[in-house]
Amino acid sequence: MQQQAPPLPVAAADKTPRTARGQRTVRIILDAAAAEFGERGYHDGSIARIAQRAGVAIGSFYTWFDSKEAVFRALVADMSRQVREHVVPHILAAPDRLSGERAGLAAFLDFVRTHKALYRIIDESAFVAEDAYRAHYVSVAEGYATSLAQAFGKGEVSDGDWQVRAWAIMGMNVFLGLKFGVWDETRSTADIAAAAHALISDGLAPRR
Amino acid sequence: MQQQAPPLPVAAADKTPRTARGQRTVRIILDAAAAEFGERGYHDGSIARIAQRAGVAIGSFYTWFDSKEAVFRALVADMSRQVREHVVPHILAAPDRLSGERAGLAAFLDFVRTHKALYRIIDESAFVAEDAYRAHYVSVAEGYATSLAQAFGKGEVSDGDWQVRAWAIMGMNVFLGLKFGVWDETRSTADIAAAAHALISDGLAPRR
DNA sequence: CTGAAACCTGAACCAGGATTCAACTCTGGA
DNA sequence: TCCAGAGTTGAATCCTGGTTCAGGTTTCAG
Numbered sequence: 120m121q122q123q124a125p126p127l128p129v130a131a132a133d134k135t136p137r138t139a140r141g142q143r144t145v146r147i148i149l150d151a152a153a154a155e156f157g158e159r160g161y162h163d164g165s166i167a168r169i170a171q172r173a174g175v176a177i178g179s180f181y182t183w184f185d186s187k188e189a190v191f192r193a194l195v196a197d198m199s200r201q202v203r204e205h206v207v208p209h210i211l212a213a214p215d216r217l218s219g220e221r222a223g224l225a226a227f228l229d230f231v232r233t234h235k236a237l238y239r240i241i242d243e244s245a246f247v248a249e250d251a252y253r254a255h256y257v258s259v260a261e262g263y264a265t266s267l268a269q270a271f272g273k274g275e276v277s278d279g280d281w282q283v284r285a286w287a288i289m290g291m292n293v294f295l296g297l298k299f300g301v302w303d304e305t306r307s308t309a310d311i312a313a314a315a316h317a318l319i320s321d322g323l324a325p326r327r
Numbered sequence: 328m329q330q331q332a333p334p335l336p337v338a339a340a341d342k343t344p345r346t347a348r349g350q351r352t353v354r355i356i357l358d359a360a361a362a363e364f365g366e367r368g369y370h371d372g373s374i375a376r377i378a379q380r381a382g383v384a385i386g387s388f389y390t391w392f393d394s395k396e397a398v399f400r401a402l403v404a405d406m407s408r409q410v411r412e413h414v415v416p417h418i419l420a421a422p423d424r425l426s427g428e429r430a431g432l433a434a435f436l437d438f439v440r441t442h443k444a445l446y447r448i449i450d451e452s453a454f455v456a457e458d459a460y461r462a463h464y465v466s467v468a469e470g471y472a473t474s475l476a477q478a479f480g481k482g483e484v485s486d487g488d489w490q491v492r493a494w495a496i497m498g499m500n501v502f503l504g505l506k507f508g509v510w511d512e513t514r515s516t517a518d519i520a521a522a523a524h525a526l527i528s529d530g531l532a533p534r535r
Numbered sequence: 536c537t538g539a540a541a542c543c544t545g546a547a548c549c550a551g552g553a554t555t556c557a558a559c560t561c562t563g564g565a
Numbered sequence: 566t567c568c569a570g571a572g573t574t575g576a577a578t579c580c581t582g583g584t585t586c587a588g589g590t591t592t593c594a595g
Contacts, residue, residue, distance in 0.1 A: 136571090136572090137570090137571065137572095138563095138571060138572080140561080140571080140572070141571070141572065144572080144573090161454070162370050162454075165551085165552060165553085166553060166554085167552070167553085170575095175573080175574090176573060176574040176575055177553090177554085177574080177575065177576095178554095178555085178556080178572095178573065178574050178575065179573055179574075181553095181554070181555080182571090182573075183572095186553080186554080187552095187553065187554095217531060217532065242453065242454075243453075243454050245450065245451075246368050246370075246450075246451050253510070260506075274533055275533065276531040276533055277529070277530075277531060277532065277533045277534055279522065279526065279531070280522035280525075283503065283507075283519055283522035283523055283526070284526055284531070286502050286507075287499040287502065287503060287523055288499075289502055290499045290500070290503065290505075291495040291496075291499045291502075292498070293498055293502065294494050294495065294497055294498020294499075294501065295491065295494055295495060295498065297498075298468075299491075299494075302461070311491055314487065314488035314492070315491055315495055317487060317488075318487065318491070318492055318527075318530070319526075319530055319531055320530045320531055320532045321485070321529075321530040321532055322485075322527055322528045322529040322530035323425060323475075323485060323487070323492070323527055323528055324425065324484065324485065324528045324529055325482055325483065325484060325485045344541090344542090345541065346540095346541065346542080346592075346593090348541080348542070348591080348592075349541070349542070352542080352543090373581090373582060373583085374582075374583060374584085375583085378545095383543080383544090384543060385544080385545065385546095385583090386542095386543065386544050386545065386584095386585085386586085387544070389583095389584070389585080390541090390542065390543070394583080394584080395582095395583065395584095
């Protein structure tokens with residue numbers, strides 16, 4: 120009975136669009152920011168240029184975002200979601216966790232190759248918005264850990280240290296994404312995924 | 328017969344110290360820069376503050392480095408070397424490649440825990456000096472690849488895709504370093520290394 | 536001892552770019 | 566049709582912080 124009808128009591132002076140028009144503008148700015156930061160990085164990226172790309176005045180930018188860092192954070196959240204949405208279905212569609220891992224990596228690599236900006240932005244967030252970066256990877260790692268533990272329940276993987284395994288596999292994927300997604304596109308993503316799958320699945324120990 | 332004795336024909340206007348005194352100053356500035364960039368990151372780090380930490384005038388800084396980016400690059404090279412120098416011996420001292428991998432990871436984690444600045448700087452170089460970053464990881468990956476191929480020759484590891492394996496393992500180590508070296512020190516490094524070793528060595532496939 | 540090269544000094548300069556703001560235009564409900 | 570609120574505009578402000586520069590000080594070979 121304390122807070123009344125007046126729209127959004129706490130976050131009163133917030134910058135949420137109240138209209139379809141506003142929503143559209145926010146989306147446009149966000150995309151422009153993705154392009155700008157993707158190309159020039161956070162610090163060489165400029166608000167003026169973002170506004171220009173968006174075909175909008177600088178003032179409009181500040182109508183929707185408090186600061187340069189604010190857009191960047193919004194972007195990180197946006198992308199974190201996009202990657203997950205793209206990759207997770209591929210994992211789930213697979214018959215078992217291990218081949219799911221393979222499908223997931225292939226999907227991830229494909230995604231990276233077509234969304235280099237996004238990839239770079241998430242990585243740079245480590246230095247611009249550490250908490251956002253951490254949040255992203257911690258949540259992904261947790262997803263991995265539970266998923267693996269479940270797979271163990273079904274007898275699809277061996278027992279082991281879920282936490283370490285989750286971070287290890289995640290790191291693996293990220294670096295393979297960097298190398299074979301961003302830097303070097305000469306090899307097919309399926310190929311890479313297969314090789315990585317073999318490693319994760321059977322390890323390096325010599326066949327006995 | 329074109330270039331004569333005059334000291335350093337090509338790199339004439341370079342900034343290499345010609346004296347022990349100068350050398351000392353460069354070292355001091357480099358250390359101050361490591362501390363500054365380690366704490367504040369590249370962009371929030373300032374030359375003025377670096378000079379202050381070093382107990383040196385701003386002008387002196389510019390006697391030895393052309394720009395902010397220049398020190399940063401020098402730092403990355405310096406650290407790339409340091410990490411390698413610290414870790415490689417541990418790998419070589421092991422009886423075989425696979426247990427070497429374990430020792431190497433443990434050493435790496437220990438190093439990270441005591442040199443968080445360095446770790447952060449190398450990572451940030453991806454955005455400040457991409458080529459330096461690339462050079463660092465490409466060279467490490469190459470080291471891995473050849474080392475693994477050699478181990479295969481001795482029958483210590485199975486056959487496989489060396490390039491993918493190298494990048495995968497490197498990524499694994501980097502992320503484990505981030506998680507258990509920088510962010511979370513609750514677990515012993517030996518512990519982490521053991522778990523990672525088990526993963527790399529035998530994989531996730533259920534025991535048959 | 537001496538002078539020239541090597542170093543050091545830090546106030547002042549300046550560019551780039553984030554942020555502000557006062558006025559203007561749109562839009563949709565009554 | 567009308568207008569209040571929602572959006573838009575972009576020149577002007579402001580400030581941070583990298584870089585310069587015109588001398589001083591130290592060092593050391595001869």
